[in-house]
Amino acid sequence: MNELHLLLAGFGGQGLLFAGKVIAYCGLIEGRQLSWLPSYGPEMRGGTANCGVCVSDEPIGSPLVLAPKQLIAMNKPSLAKFIDTVPSGGLVLIDSTMIDDKISRPDVSTFYVPSTGLAEEQGLKGLANIILTGKLYAEYKFCKPETITAAIKKCVPAKRSEMVEANIKAFEIGKNYK
Amino acid sequence: MAEKVLMKGNEALAEAAISAGCRHFFGYPITPQTELAAYMAKTMPKVGGVYLQAESEVAAINMVLGAASTGKRVMTSSSSPGISLKSEGISYMAGSDLPALIVNVQRGGPGLGGIQPGQADYAQATRGVGHGDARILVFSPATVQEMVDLVTTAFELGDKYRIPAMILADGMLGQMMEPVILPEKQDPASLPKKDWAAAGHEGKRKKNIINSLYLDPYLLEKTIVERQSRYKAIKAAHQMSEEVYTEDADIIVVAYGASARVSRSAVVQARAEGIKAGLLRPVTVWPYPDDAVKKLADSAKAFLAVEMSAGQMVDDVRLAVNGKRPVKFFGRTGGVIPTPNEVLEQIRALAKEVQ
Known part of the structure; x- marks a missing residue:
């Protein structure tokens, strides 16, 4: 299975930490090594928020994701801040509802997904994060197909269990988005 | 499990x-x-x-x-x-x-x-x-x-x-x-009972006294x-430590906590480049794992302490090495976490020095 050195970046409230947790749980369920490290402090309250997820078959040394091989960017300041840190050959997923810029990095694979717009159209407000997670999975298999549902069930709080189906639906939308 | x-x-x-x-x-x-x-x-x-x-x-x-x-x-x-x-x-x-x-x-x-x-x-x-x-x-x-x-x-x-x-x-x-x-x-x-605790004795034993004040210096010295x-x-x-790739290492990186994780990545990369580096990670820092450091000072050529400070634990490395080998320091401060590459550069430089 592919190893992840992933950075999810955007505004606080876009569910980046949650999406990172779902992806981390996929690693946990499959018995792999992993780390999840959020930015913390005042930036969580409305400013930029980001979260690094490493999944590997080797022990994780530093959990800091300074040169993300995979980047999910959900707002302009985050894309601007991190695009140059992606190494050549990296994978970049952009929420094109939130970001109308095109990037000029021919050496990375870039996918523009209007995930915030798609989420609103489908009655899945707030799940643009999981749509992008689905697209990440489509382009880069970081776990077995059956693991995702199990990971979502682990991450959705028990009192909001109705959200499990919505998350699975969002994931599928992202996975099938061309 | x-x-x-x-x-x-x-x-x-x-x-x-x-x-x-x-x-x-x-x-x-x-x-x-x-x-x-x-x-x-x-x-x-x-x-x-x-x-x-x-x-x-x-x-x-x-x-x-x-x-x-x-x-x-x-x-x-x-x-x-x-x-x-x-x-x-x-x-x-x-x-x-x-x-x-x-x-x-x-x-x-x-x-x-x-x-x-x-x-x-x-x-x-x-x-x-x-x-x-x-x-x-x-x-x-x-x-x-x-x-x-x-x-x-x-x-x-x-x-x-x-x-x-x-x-x-x-x-x-x-x-x-x-x-x-x-x-x-x-x-x-x-949990085991603590017979010294001041938790009530119902008159059945002598009272326990918890105190840190002794006005008689001889009595205070006795407690000390x-x-x-x-x-x-x-x-x-109770000295506790972990070692990674230290058996044949020329360069011993000494780091604890978050710095040890970063250093571990750097040591793995150094090994991939053919540099004989190893990591000693103190798990207890008091007591400091002096014995592990002393043992490695017999075989290694140099030590590198890595910390998120301006240089504090490095003193303990120096005390244990006791002048036997050079001890270098690398640190970042103010909330900055060192990167594996920064530590790797230090390892490379030190490897050249002791060649």
Whole structure:
């Protein structure tokens, strides 16, 4: 299975930490090594928020994701801040509802997904994060197909269990988005 | 085997303390430790325990002193500036021979400093928090699993030697999530009884007195000498460390906590380049793993201490190496976490020097 050195970046409230947790749980369920490290402090309250997820078959040394091989960017300041840190050959997923810029990095694979717009159209407000997670999975298999549902069930709080189906639906939308 | 769960270091440590039979938490909130206190606030009432947010750190540590006097497993947690406020109470506990767990999720200092991870409280923790000839046990976890496992060790050794114990973590370990196996739950009633505790005697025995004030210098010295003999026993029996690729290493990187994780990545990369590097990771920083350092000083050519400070633990490396080999230092401060590449560059330069 592919190893992840992933950075999810955007505004606080876009569910980046949650999406990172779902992806981390996929690693946990499959018995792999992993780390999840959020930015913390005042930036969580409305400013930029980001979260690094490493999944590997080797022990994780530093959990800091300074040169993300995979980047999910959900707002302009985050894309601007991190695009140059992606190494050549990296994978970049952009929420094109939130970001109308095109990037000029021919050496990375870039996918523009209007995930915030798609989420609103489908009655899945707030799940643009999981749509992008689905697209990440489509382009880069970081776990077995059956693991995702199990990971979502682990991450959705028990009192909001109705959200499990919505998350699975969002994931599928992202996975099938061309 | 119990199921692995994904938890933040702060929350996992809190759960581990409850599992270890701790039912008394006194604290005052501060970033980046807050999740620990929040977890306690939520969980303690459900297990019949006490969570109390005091009016200040000074009040909280004195509540810990009071509860510890009754023989209960008790703890507090804070981050750097808060530990300074608690240091007076910790000295009183050391002087009163009271075991308790103190958690420091370090951030950058001095003063209010910042809220990003730091390791600049090493000297404070290991040279005795507070005044007097006081030492405390200091454990330095490097994984969320160790944030859990060292809690039980800290409580048990603290009880055995009647000495406060600290877990010296940092903002990175507190905030990050990793898979973790939680320990089995201990019933507080099943913990060994403490015959020295001031917990009521119904007139059936002589009263126990918990005190750190001795106006007769000869009497005070007697208590200090006895306490120092316990410190000596701890140094002899409880140095803990981990070694990675040290058997044939020319360069020994010495780092604890978050710095050790970064250094581990750098050592793996150095090995891939053919540089014989290894990592010595202190798990206890008081007592310092002197014996492991001394042994490696026989075979290695040079040492490199890596810290998130301006150079504190490096003193302990130098003391143990005792002039036998060169000891270099690399550190970042103010909440900046060193990168594996920065450490790798230091290893490369040192490898060239000692060739």
